[in-house]
Amino acid sequence: MKSEVSAVTRVVDKNKGIDKGKGVTWAVSVSEKDSFSSTKAAPFSRWKKGIAVTDFVLRLGAIGAAMGSAVTMGTNEEQLPFFTQFLQFHAQWSDFPVFQFFVFANGVISGYAILSLPFSYVCIxxxxxxxxxxxxxxxxxxxxxxxxxxxxxxxxxxxVGHNGSQDANWMAFCQGFTNFCQAASEAVVLSFVAAAFFLCLVPLSALALKSN
Amino acid sequence: MKSEVSAVTRVVDKNKGIDKGKGVTWAVSVSEKDSFSSTKAAPFSRWKKGIAVTDFVLRLGAIGAAMGSAVTMGTNEEQLPFFTQFLQFHAQWSDFPVFQFFVFANGVISGYAILSLPFSYVCIxxxxxxxxxxxxxxxxxxxxxxxxxxxxxxxxxxxVGHNGSQDANWMAFCQGFTNFCQAASEAVVLSFVAAAFFLCLVPLSALALKSN
Incomplete structure (x- = not known):
């Protein structure tokens, strides 16, 4: 803003010397500067659009990972092919409250990520x-x-399912229920992938906010 | 910027009518506008300083919580007053790899939060x-x-220590080791408090970045 003010002062200075032609030249040079700054703003705006598009794509990735994780864990069940008179060997995700919370949280996050897409589109x-x-x-x-x-x-x-805990006397059950543990591990990995997507989204938004 | 350029144009228009006095008046009005915008910037700057101070205080809170959590868990040990010929009843935080990771992570976070204080001070x-x-x-x-x-x-x-898991045949050990479980629970709560401090810090930084 200072340069414009000094330009105006120069116009006034020139007027003191009654040199109108040069005064007009100064005014033109200001408008030239203005058009220069608007051309400079164009790549800046494109750069911001690039961030917004990346944001949208990352969100799609997060939806995929969180949804895949919720479905993998939510359908996780294994029945062993042998049973005794009193015991059935059956493992299900809902046996563990932590897995119930896991499915619920991944469902919530999938829903949020889908709802956030229109907002992300507005930013594009x-x-x-x-x-x-x-x-x-x-x-x-x-x-x-x-x-x-x-x-x-x-x-x-x-x-703990894989390795047990000798000190707490908790047995590892994964030697029996291999498929159950395999699916649970995959769901956990997918969930961490979704968390990584969000970990990228937050600083990306900060970068976009920075130059406003 | 547009208003300055139009002011310059007006100066030029006035010059066409050879009215130097008014041309000077216009130039003065521009500098008045400039001083107005600088007085407007003062409370804005104060508001930003307020955010920076809050950031510093929240960081101190996070240090306290994370450090308290690491120390509480890292000194967590209980020896029951009875033992048999073959078994000693002794629980220690390092029996569980998850608790080892917990102490390590809280230590790292305390260290990071301390190291981040000078940067936070720079922002003040x-x-x-x-x-x-x-x-x-x-x-x-x-x-x-x-x-x-x-x-x-x-x-x-x-x-699981408190409630056990019937389906996995994992026994709850907290009925015996009450003090151990109490301290572990406190450490977990403190760690979640530290996480909450960080949860406040991130959007606060975004708010500070917003208007740059």
Missing amino acids: VQPHAVRPRLLLMTFDTVMMGLISVAAAGAAAIVY | VQPHAVRPRLLLMTFDTVMMGLISVAAAGAAAIVY
Whole structure:
């Protein structure tokens, strides 16, 4: 803004010397500068649009991972082919409250990620919009926390399922229920992948907010 | 910027009518506008400083919570007052790999939060600085993920310790080791409190970045 003011002062200075022609030249040079700054803004806007498109694609990835994780865990069940008179060997995801929370959290996150797509689209159309960006960023952070908690809780149980805990006298059940444990591990990995997508989304939004 | 350019155009228009006095008046009105915008910037800067101070205080809270959590869990041990010829009843945090990771992660986060204080201080002194703010925000997001994972993993184990798992045939050991479980629960809660501090820090940084 200062340069414009000094340009005006120069116009006034020139007028003191009653040199109108040069005064007009100065005014033209200001408008030239203006058009120069608008051409400079174009790649900046394109760069912001690029961030918004990446945001949208990452969101699609997060939806895929969280949904895949919820479905893999939510259909996880194994019946062993042998049983005694009193015992059936049957493992199901809903036997563990941590896995129930895991499926619930991944469902919530899939739903949120789908609902956030229109907002992300608004950011592509209007790359300089601040409010939808701030809203998305805040919710993304909360969802990142939620999915990390769900994935880590399930991972701890899967770990004990695989290795047991001698000190707590907990037996590893994964030697019997291999398919059940395999599917649970896959669901946990998918959930961590979704968390990684959110981990990328948050600083990306910050980068987009930065230059507003 | 447009208003300045139109002011210049008006100066030129006035010059066409050889009215120098009015041309000068226009130039003065531009500088008045300039001083107006600088007085408007003052409360905005103060508002940004407020955010930076809140950021610093939240960081202190996170240090306290994470450090308290690491110490509570890292000194967690219980020896029951009875033992048989072959068995000693002794529980220690390092019996569980998840608790080992928990102590490690809380230690790392305490260290990070302490190291981040000078950067946070820079943001108080220079409220409009973008780079330290972006740097802090990115690392805060990663640390929020780490502490959520650590807290949730430990929470899952503490949950099974309290309630057991009938289907997996895992016994609840907390009926015996009450003090051990009490301390572990406290450490987990403290760790979630630290995660909540980071959850506040991330959108706060975004808010500070917004208007740069």
